Amino acid sequence: MNEHFPITDSCIEDGILVNVLRKESERVENIPVSEKYILAAVATGDEEAAWDSLDELADLLDTAGGISLFQVVQNLPHPDRATYLGKGKAAELREKAEIHEADGIICDDELTASQIRNLSEITGTKVIDRTTLILDIFAAHARTREGKLQVEIAQQKYRYARLRGMGEALSRLGAGIGTRGPGETKLETDRRVIQKRIKILSDDIEEMKRARNTARKKRSSNAVPTVAIVGYTNAGKSTLLNNLTGSEVLSEDKLFATLDPTTRSAVLDNGQKVLFTDTVGFINKLPHNLVDAFRSTLEEAGYADLILHVVDASDPQAELHLKVVYDTLADLDIGGKPTITVWNKADLLDEDAIFRDFGSDASVKISAKTGQGIDALLSEITRLLNENRVFIDTVIPYSNAAIIAEIRRAGQLVSEEYTEDGIHIRAYAPRTLSNKVF
Numbered sequence: 001m002n003e004h005f006p007i008t009d010s011c012i013e014d015g016i017l018v019n020v021l022r023k024e025s026e027r028v029e030n031i032p033v034s035e036k037y038i039l040a041a042v043a044t045g046d047e048e049a050a051w052d053s054l055d056e057l058a059d060l061l062d063t064a065g066g067i068s069l070f071q072v073v074q075n076l077p078h079p080d081r082a083t084y085l086g087k088g089k090a091a092e093l094r095e096k097a098e099i100h101e102a103d104g105i106i107c108d109d110e111l112t113a114s115q116i117r118n119l120s121e122i123t124g125t126k127v128i129d130r131t132t133l134i135l136d137i138f139a140a141h142a143r144t145r146e147g148k149l150q151v152e153i154a155q156q157k158y159r160y161a162r163l164r165g166m167g168e169a170l171s172r173l174g175a176g177i178g179t180r181g182p183g184e185t186k187l188e189t190d191r192r193v194i195q196k197r198i199k200i201l202s203d204d205i206e207e208m209k210r211a212r213n214t215a216r217k218k219r220s221s222n223a224v225p226t227v228a229i230v231g232y233t234n235a236g237k238s239t240l241l242n243n244l245t246g247s248e249v250l251s252e253d254k255l256f257a258t259l260d261p262t263t264r265s266a267v268l269d270n271g272q273k274v275l276f277t278d279t280v281g282f283i284n285k286l287p288h289n290l291v292d293a294f295r296s297t298l299e300e301a302g303y304a305d306l307i308l309h310v311v312d313a314s315d316p317q318a319e320l321h322l323k324v325v326y327d328t329l330a331d332l333d334i335g336g337k338p339t340i341t342v343w344n345k346a347d348l349l350d351e352d353a354i355f356r357d358f359g360s361d362a363s364v365k366i367s368a369k370t371g372q373g374i375d376a377l378l379s380e381i382t383r384l385l386n387e388n389r390v391f392i393d394t395v396i397p398y399s400n401a402a403i404i405a406e407i408r409r410a411g412q413l414v415s416e417e418y419t420e421d422g423i424h425i426r427a428y429a430p431r432t433l434s435n436k437v438f
């Protein structure tokens with residue numbers, strides 16, 4: 001059997017669970033007993049990738065306040081339709097769960113209602129999937145009203161799709177990880193009630209979106225360029241925002257520390273004012289119900305003049321993270337903007353390590369923590385903000401009005417005025433786009 005022992009070493013001392021961190025193998029101070037889980041994945045091809053993904057699942061669990069007991073990977077041509085893991089493996093886990101007094105099993109993919117129910121029956125313990133764990137973290141970390149609504153809507157959609165057929169597995173969920181957010185009583189409510197709730201939440205979100213659009217229009221009329229900081233979770237986006245703007249946004253060694261976008265201003269050396277927006281991090285196998293939540297949270301990035309794509313260059317999975325971020329940006333229609341790839345955490349790397357990203361306009365190696373490379377990054381920001389933009393002051397014929405939407409997306413519309421001859425716009429736009437106008 002393939003197992004990694006242990007992810008987090010733990011033992012009981014004086015009735016308190018003592019935790020030994022996996023990465024540093026260092027003993028940390030006593031923490032209260034947390035929920036303990038077995039992490040399981042089906043590998044359909046690359047087994048190594050399945051182990052790596054389980055490591056990330058362990059980090060997610062740590063963020064949610066749980067402890068991972070050990071990891072299991074089962075190689076199968078495809079996950080079992082009825083039980084996710086093979087039935088034999090599931091039966092093995094029943095025994096292990098008992099021996100280790102596990103609070104449950106977390107599977108590294110999104111499971112169907114019947115997979116959860118069946119696996120829970122065979123293993124005799126609670127079964128959670130990756131999506132539920134991520135949603136749980138989001139529920140605990142959302143701060144703004146919109147953030148909370150977005151998470152609730154994603155949770156309700158997840159539950160809606162699974163209400164039929166969850167049966168006993170739901171009641172086994174009890175309290176704790178996997179049950180935070182809108183509350184357990186709603187689990188029992190019927191699909192119609194949930195549907196109604198989703199509608200109310202969507203309307204509320206729509207309303208907030210309108211308010212945000214108005215605020216953005218006001219901002220864009222000031223013609224202050226905006227720079228969005230995006231990247232994989234835990235890459236150092238918030239630390240970079242703090243460094244660039246002298247603010248103190250929460251940054252910590254947890255996944256999804258930031259959920260709600262934060263915007264702060266800074267003044268570049270040439271006197272130009274710039275707005276930097278810190279955004280929610282991405283993750284591999286992002287639950288599809290959350291993509292919508294990401295879409296609205298990342299709306300700001302969609303209107304940005306420049307994207308800073310922060311990568312934790314010290315992470316062995318940096319290549320995969322880079323790809324996940326590009327794919328997610330493309331899914332969200334935010335691709336194709338001027339982008340600087342920011343290879344962060346250089347302080348943890350060999351000085352001469354070279355990083356390149358041929359998919360972006362520039363690459364800079366920095367340490368957001370020590371400040372190394374920040375000056376070089378600032379000069380690249382200044383260069384790209386000014387190099388790629390030209391000022392347009394012209395009248396667009398009504399027949400060509402669609403170009404305005406393009407300018408809005410890729411550039412910055414300073415003003416628009418409807419006249420007899422067409423729409424008089426003043427805008428900053430990428431050179432490629434301005435060529436289309438004239």
Ligand SMILES: Nc1nc2c(ncn2[C@@H]2O[C@H](COP(=O)(O)OP(=O)(O)OP(=O)(O)O)[C@@H](O)[C@H]2O)c(=O)[nH]1
Pocket residue numbers: 231232233234235236237238239240250251252253254255256257258259280281282344345346347348366367368369370
């Ligand atoms: N050594 C080192 N650590 C860094 C650097 N930048 C950030 N960190 C650490 O990396 C961890 C994550 O940093 P954050 O700034 O919270 O990362 P984030 O991308 O905002 O993460 P989420 O909001 O959770 O997606 C924190 O523990 C930071 O102290 C760096 O340049 N060097």
Ligand SMILES: [Mg+2]
Pocket residue numbers: 237238239250251257258
């Ligand atoms: Mg952050």
